[in-house]
């Protein structure tokens with residue numbers, strides 16, 4: 154009988170721990186102006202050192218950084234700030250409609266290859 158109760162208590166503790174750790178993991182996609190593999194690596198490496206980040210994946214072609222994070226330790230604005238500190242623009246993507254906004258709307262961007270719209274305007278030939 155006592156053994157059964159102990160087992161139940163242990164099981165309950167496991168469930169509580171699992172819920173507590175899993176419940177606050179969130180994911181966010183952040184549009185940045187990264188433009189190559191070394192930018193992506195720099196952001197991923199930097200985020201690895203940032204508190205509350207579980208995983209991060211920076212995609213070079215879409216310039217989107219997808220981050221899994223612990224919502225108890227950090228939040229979207231803190232993650233954005235961390236990426237900004239590394240020298241990149243950030244924009245938290247709320248919907249897919251926002252995904253078009255990127256480096257091209259940012260005046261600080263000096264890399265011309267990064268911005269197709271402007272490049273087409275000034276130099277249509279490639």
Ligand SMILES: [Cu+2]
Pocket residue numbers: 187188189190191192193
């Ligand atoms: Cu780069």
